[in-house]
Amino acid sequence: MAQPDPTTAQATLAALRDRAERGDPGAVEELIDLAVELGDMSELRRLADAGNPTATDELIQLAAEKGDLGELRRLSDGGNATAADQLIELATEQDNLDELRRLAAHGNTTAAEQLGELTAE
Incomplete structure (x- = not known):
């Protein structure tokens, strides 16, 4: 279009x-x-x-x-679970360990799992 x-x-x-x-x-x-x-x-x-x-x-x-991590982060930090999932997916695709660490430090177990997988490779 x-x-x-x-x-x-x-x-x-x-x-x-x-x-x-x-x-x-x-x-x-x-x-x-x-x-x-x-x-x-x-x-x-x-x-x-x-x-x-x-x-x-x-x-x-x-x-x-x-690929707007900032917008996804804003929505995720506001409590939107879908945004958090998308943020984790994007951070994982980009090997953004800092973002995954930040999310894991705030209690996101999926981010912690992804971080573990990326750092184990």
């Missing part, structure tokens, strides 16, 4: 935000879909931080695809 014109996309995002703020649930769904299409992590983050679980899920998926 071709990327929409940036000016048009921003205008559409603004219109959808306005509709969503007025309580239109369809606009929220459209806003999430467009943000995903555009790869707009800041819009997804705004919606996720406002408590939208679909936006949170999409943000996690996009952050994992982009």
